[in-house]
Amino acid sequence: MSTATEQQPDQHSVPRVPTPSRWAAPPRPVWEEKPNPAGLASKGLVLGIACFAILFPLWIVIVTSVSSKQTITEAGGLVVIPKGITFVAYQELLSGGQVTRATLVSLGVALVGTLFSMTVSVLCAYGLSRSGSLGHRGMLMTLLATMFFGAGLIPTYLLVQTLGLTDTYLALILPSAISVFNILVLRGFFMNISQELVDSARIDGAGDFRILWQIVMPLSRAVIAVITLFYAVGYWSAWFNASLYLTDQDMMPLQNVMIQLVQKQQPPVGMGQAIKTGQLSALAVQMAVMVLALLPVAFLSPFVQKHFKKGMLTGAVKG
Incomplete structure (x- = not known):
């Protein structure tokens, strides 16, 4: 038997909204939802x-x-x-003339420069990734300062001239051999490697070089592949150093020959007569040089593409 004090439910009261559980997944952003057909x-x-x-x-x-x-x-x-x-334009370009020599110069500079830059960058990044290394903080601050303050074009040219590097292939490599950005990306990736692996290797008697070669580098293949591609493309596409430090036309890389051919309308050495007599089209030669300049990058990019996301994002997580 109900008592008089028992309250009857109010039909006009607002229904209580159930409180979501604290374990429920948060709502996803709009851009993560599955798109509609439109x-x-x-x-x-x-x-x-x-x-x-x-x-x-x-x-x-x-x-x-x-x-x-x-x-x-x-x-x-x-x-x-x-x-x-x-394919007459390609046959004439690769018949041993100026373009062939310039292509070999670009390939040699790209291979040697990339090897040198990667060696220095990996060693520097590994040293900076060890917080207890000698001069760690000062070296890191110095490298960061060079990203915002540079010596300028004239002091750099005077330095290269004083060192006797003008009209040498070293002038195409040394002035732009190191990228601080690439070092920081490598350093961030090396810092993400488990410290327990390094410590266990030290207990087994391994030194720094052996740890770098047998532990750190095999675990860093993704970022090393990406940085290697960055350096290789940079050397292959570089033209400014050659125009600044080289005066011998026989030493010019492919990019500088392409600039002379496309912008200055200067035919390659040995092909001027064929173009004047109508045997070759100057426009076809220009386009063929562009294709030759694009081939190495187009060939290497698909092999490194799978490493881009892992190499860049993982290396940028920790700084």
Whole structure:
């Protein structure tokens, strides 16, 4: 039997909203939700336009480089639809003339420079990643200061000239051999390696060089591959040091020859007569040099692409 003091439920009262459990997953941001069909279509359209904007100019360069002089003349310049394909421009460029020599110079500078830069960068980054190393804090601050303050172009040129490096291949390597940014990325990756592995190796009698070679570097293949690509592309694409420190045309790398050919309209040595007589098209030669300059980067990038995300993001987590 109910008592008079028993309260009856109010039909007009506001229902209580259940309090979410503290173990419930937080709501995901909008950009992490699965897109609807319209969103997928818009993303596909944007990516398609971006790919077209990148690949279409490359297609024009390649097609023009393998086109005959008659096809280029009929097209009025750059060729879009291939017709009358010929590889005469590449045969003349790689027949042992200036472009062949410049290509070998660029390859040699890129290989030697990348090896030297990676050796110095890895050693410096490993030393800076050990907090107890000698002069650790002062060296790190000095490197960071060079990212914001530089000596300038004239002091750098005077230093290279005083050291007797002008008109030598070392002038293409040493002035830009070290990148502080790359060292910091390597250092951040090395600091993420488990300290227990290093300590156990020290207990077993391993020294710093053996720890670096057998433990740290095998665990850092991703970031080393990325930084190696950065250095290699930098050396391969460099032209400013050569234009500043070299006067001998036989020592010029491929990028400088391409600048002379495309911007200054100077044909490569030994090909001027063939271009004047109409045997070769100057535009086809220009496009062929561009393709030669792009080939190494286009060849290496797919092999290193899988390491980009892991190498860059992991190396930037801890500084």
